[in-house]
Each structure stands twice: as C-alpha cells, then as structure tokens.
Amino acid sequence: MNTKQNDPANREVSKPTLRRLPVYLNYLKTQAALGKKTISATAVAAALGLNEVQVRKDLSAASKSGGRPKTGYNIVRLMADLEDFLGYRSTKEAILVGVGQLGSSLLSFSGFEACGMRIAAAFDNDPNKIGTEISGIRIYNIQDLPYICKLIHVHIGIITTKPDQAQNVCNTMLDGGIRAIWNFSTAHLETPENVIVHNENLAVSLAMISHDLEAMLQQEEGKDDTQ
Amino acid sequence: MNTKQNDPANREVSKPTLRRLPVYLNYLKTQAALGKKTISATAVAAALGLNEVQVRKDLSAASKSGGRPKTGYNIVRLMADLEDFLGYRSTKEAILVGVGQLGSSLLSFSGFEACGMRIAAAFDNDPNKIGTEISGIRIYNIQDLPYICKLIHVHIGIITTKPDQAQNVCNTMLDGGIRAIWNFSTAHLETPENVIVHNENLAVSLAMISHDLEAMLQQEEGKDDTQ
DNA sequence: TAGATTGTTAATCGATTAACAATC
DNA sequence: TAGATTGTTAATCGATTAACAATC
Numbered sequence: 001m002n003t004k005q006n007d008p009a010n011r012e013v014s015k016p017t018l019r020r021l022p023v024y025l026n027y028l029k030t031q032a033a034l035g036k037k038t039i040s041a042t043a044v045a046a047a048l049g050l051n052e053v054q055v056r057k058d059l060s061a062a063s064k065s066g067g068r069p070k071t072g073y074n075i076v077r078l079m080a081d082l083e084d085f086l087g088y089r090s091t092k093e094a095i096l097v098g099v100g101q102l103g104s105s106l107l108s109f110s111g112f113e114a115c116g117m118r119i120a121a122a123f124d125n126d127p128n129k130i131g132t133e134i135s136g137i138r139i140y141n142i143q144d145l146p147y148i149c150k151l152i153h154v155h156i157g158i159i160t161t162k163p164d165q166a167q168n169v170c171n172t173m174l175d176g177g178i179r180a181i182w183n184f185s186t187a188h189l190e191t192p193e194n195v196i197v198h199n200e201n202l203a204v205s206l207a208m209i210s211h212d213l214e215a216m217l218q219q220e221e222g223k224d225d226t227q
Numbered sequence: 228m229n230t231k232q233n234d235p236a237n238r239e240v241s242k243p244t245l246r247r248l249p250v251y252l253n254y255l256k257t258q259a260a261l262g263k264k265t266i267s268a269t270a271v272a273a274a275l276g277l278n279e280v281q282v283r284k285d286l287s288a289a290s291k292s293g294g295r296p297k298t299g300y301n302i303v304r305l306m307a308d309l310e311d312f313l314g315y316r317s318t319k320e321a322i323l324v325g326v327g328q329l330g331s332s333l334l335s336f337s338g339f340e341a342c343g344m345r346i347a348a349a350f351d352n353d354p355n356k357i358g359t360e361i362s363g364i365r366i367y368n369i370q371d372l373p374y375i376c377k378l379i380h381v382h383i384g385i386i387t388t389k390p391d392q393a394q395n396v397c398n399t400m401l402d403g404g405i406r407a408i409w410n411f412s413t414a415h416l417e418t419p420e421n422v423i424v425h426n427e428n429l430a431v432s433l434a435m436i437s438h439d440l441e442a443m444l445q446q447e448e449g450k451d452d453t454q
Numbered sequence: 455t456a457g458a459t460t461g462t463t464a465a466t467c468g469a470t471t472a473a474c475a476a477t478c
Numbered sequence: 479t480a481g482a483t484t485g486t487t488a489a490t491c492g493a494t495t496a497a498c499a500a501t502c
Contacts (some may be wrong), residue, residue, distance in 0.1 A: 087437040210314040
C-alpha cells in the first residue's frame with residue numbers, strides 16, 4: 001500500500017478531459033491576474049464555451065480541493081492543483097534534435113518552463129550550428145547524443161528534423177533511455193509499446209480548418225442560391 | 228437540387244475521422260514514393276497502429292472510389308480523393324499577424340502550399356519589420372490589415388501575437404471578412420458563432436506528454452518496489 | 455429561508471470495434 | 479475454389495449531457 005494512488009498525476013482521466021485541463025489553467029491565470037479570488041464552474045464554462053457539468057467533472061478529476069456551493073472554487077488553490085496534476089511542478093529534462101527554423105523557434109520559446117519542461121541541450125549535424133547557442137541552449141553534434149543522455153537523465157526527446165531522419169533520431173533517443181517523444185516531423189514513428197509518442201502535426205490542424213472552411217463557404221453559397 | 232451535396236468537402240465526417248485523414252494521406256505518400264500501386268486497409272491500419280475497420284470507414288467516408296477485395300485501394304486515386312476531400316486542391320488565402328519567432332517560422336514553412344493554403348501577407352507593428360520580407364512574404368503595418376483584406380479575399384487569419392493582443396487582432400480580422408482563425412496564441416478568443424476558430428496550443432500537447440510521462444514513471448517505480 | 459452552485463447518479467449520444475455477408 | 483479483403487449492420491464502449499439531491 002504505497003502513496004502512489006494518491007499522487008495527482010496517477011489519477012486516471014480521459015484524454016478529452018486531459019486536453020481541457022491546460023485550457024482551464026490558462027483561463028484561471030487570466031482571472032487571477034484580474035484580481036478574482038473565486039470562480040464558479042458556470043462562469044468558466046460560459047467563458048470557454050463548454051458545458052458546465054463537464055467543467056465540474058473535469059475539475060473534480062484533477063483537483064480534490066473541491067468548490068463551495070454559491071461561491072465556486074478558490075482560484076489560487078485550483079491553479080495549484082491543476083499544475084500539480086499536469087506535472088508542471090516537477091522539472092522534466094528534454095533534448096531537441098534538428099535546429100532548423102522550427103527547432104530554433106522552440107529553443108527560444110520561453111513558455112515551456114512554466115509547464116515543467118527544460119530543454120537541456122540541442123543537437124544537429126550542421127558543423128556551422130554545432131558549438132553555438134540559442135537562448136542559452138548549447139547545440140551539440142548529433143553523435144554526442146548517447147553520451148549526453150548518459151550524463152543527464154533526459155525524459156523527453158523533441159524531434160524537429162526532416163521526416164526522413166526522424167525514425168533514426170527516434171531510435172537513438174530510445175537507446176539513450178528517453179521514454180517520451182514529442183514528434184514535430186510528419187514522419188510516423190515506429191516505437192515499442194511502452195514509449196509515449198505525441199505527434200505535433202500542423203497538416204492535421206490545417207486540414208480541419210480547411211475542411212470546415214470549405215463546408216462553411218459552400219453552405220453560404222447554398223443559402224444565396226435559394227434567395 | 229444543386230451539386231453541392233456531391234461535393235467532397237460537404238460530406239459529413241466525425242472530428243476524429245477528419246483528424247486521421249491527413250495522417251493516412253501522409254502515409255500513402257510515403258508508400259507511393261516507394262513505388263507501391265495499391266494498399267489494403269489492413270496494411271494501413273497495421274502501419275499506423277489503428278483498427279482496420281476504422282481505417283476502412285474513414286476512407287470510405289472521404290473517398291467514393293472504394294477498394295477492391297483481395298487487392299485493396301489504388302494509392303494514387305485514394306490520395307487524390309483525400310486531397311479533394313480535405314480541400315488541399317483549392318487555394319485558400321491567408322494572412323499572418325505577429326512576426327515574432329513563431330510567426331517568422333511559419334512564414335518560412337513551405338509545407339502549407341501542399342495543403343492549399345497560401346500566406347499572402349504578414350503584419351506587425353514593429354517599424355523595423357514593416358516593409359521587409361520573409362520567404363517572399365511582405366510584412367505590412369498592422370493598420371493596413373483592413374485595407375488589404377478588402378483588396379484580396381482572405382479566408383484564414385493566423386494569429387501569432389502575444390496573448391494580450393490576440394483578441395484585438397482577431398476582431399480586426401473578422402471586420403476584414405475573415406471567417407477562419409488559426410490561433411497560435413494562448414488567449415481564448417471570443418467570436419460570433421459562424422466563425423471557425425482552431426487553437427494551436429503547445430501547452431496542451433506538453434501537458435499530455437507531461438501527464439503520461441509522470442504516470443509511466445510512477446508505474447515503473449511501483450513495479451520496482453514489489454520486486 | 456431562497457437561490458446559486460456543487461457533485462453524483464442516470465440517460466443520451468457518438469465513436470469504436472466486432473461480426474458477417476459480398477466479391478474479387 | 480479458397481482466401482484475402484471490402485463494406486455494412488449490429489454490439490460495445492466511452493464521453494457528454496441531463497436530472498437531482500446536497501449544501502453553503
């Protein structure tokens with residue numbers, strides 16, 4: 001009987017719920033910045049265009065602090081609970097491979113620390129880039145990846161290479177003991193079962209916009225026709 | 228009785244299906260590049276780690292060409308159908324506001340054309356940036372946005388500003404006749420019902436990785452304990 | 455007290471998966 | 479013909495929403 005059952009990150013929540021939690025957290029931050037002390041699920045739901053029961057269920061899954069009828073939730077406490085639950089308060093070391101446009105952009109993005117991720121090192125195979133720094137993050141030769149993985153315990157591997165190199169880089173990362181891959185390349189990665197792969201695919205997002213847009217434009221055309 | 232019912236983009240598919248279609252398309256491209264002419268849903272499912280019935284349902288929703296028992300689908304035809312369905316073959320004009328790190332990175336990303344999106348112009352309020360170009364895309368004064376929207380028919384507005392400017396930029400875009408917003412800022416945008424908003428939120432992705440990772444690490448710790 | 459709000463249990467809705475007939 | 483594969487209909491699973499009792 002260990003304490004792990006009580007650990008915030010261990011409680012099971014559905015994927016849709018997990019996806020909404022950072023959105024709540026972000027909204028709570030804006031409200032806290034406005035000086036608000038408490039907030040109701042009703043208000044959160046209205047602001048974010050969600051169902052209020054859903055908001056309550058989501059919040060109660062991630063936070064055991066609970067809210068008070070008539071008052072709502074204590075914003076500061078709720079934020080702390082969400083951050084704990086999402087693992088934002090324990091630092092996860094990451095490395096990034098592929099220092100192109102996107103890679104550089106991620107290296108200089110300062111928002112990751114607030115989510116508990118620290119990019120410890122970057123890798124490339126371009127001699128002009130190796131040895132330089134971006135936002136204080138040193139760029140190493142890709143061949144040093146296994147060595148550096150042994151040096152520090154790296155949790156997350158960020159892949160921002162061209163798709164044809166992605167699988168190779170992924171394999172090297174896994175050899176180095178990395179257990180979670182954040183894949184920004186379009187390549188589909190083959191990995192063993194116990195590895196977490198999260199694909200960041202702009203084409204997927206664009207497809208959704210593109211499709212919705214086309215449907216909307218045509219619907220409007222249709223309306224015009226009947227007038 | 229118009230032809231719009233037959234239009235690919237008008238067929239209704241579920242959101243999860245729509246999300247998977249570009250993934251199929253990408254995989255088909257890799258197979259076509261290897262010289263394959265046909266492929267079965269079974270093979271696609273195995274390669275992408277999906278259920279094969281799901282793959283068949285998804286494909287039949289987006290393509291009316293159909294497959295042949297024992298042979299599978301004609302790859303080239305299926306790719307064409309998917310591209311049609313996703314609207315990749317009709318050009319959608321876009322503008323981008325906020326030429327910081329991320330904005331610049333998107334401007335120089337060449338993959339959007341393949342998805343039917345063309346970034347026609349970019350906007351910023353920094354005098355040092357106004358008048359310059361990135362990858363052949365000119366950067367204008369943000370104040371010229373309404374004028375340029377009138378000049379060309381812009382479909383998609385990409386927001387890569389700081390969160391505190393996002394709502395303002397969004398309003399200006401909507402005034403300019405834009406109907407779909409691709410929001411890369413963390414701000415939640417208030418929009419009328421008939422506007423498409425797609426939020427690209429790295430914090431959400433990171434939260435999912437972070438949570439899964441924490442759960443996995445703890446599970447493994449747990450296993451170690453019992454040994 | 456009355457009413458806003460929470461949190462839970464039950465009902466509905468939608469997506470995934472299984473079973474199966476059709477066909478190349 | 480036999481077997482791989484498609485596509486559809488039915489069953490299952492999971493998430494959202496509705497209904498309601500509890501409470502501040």
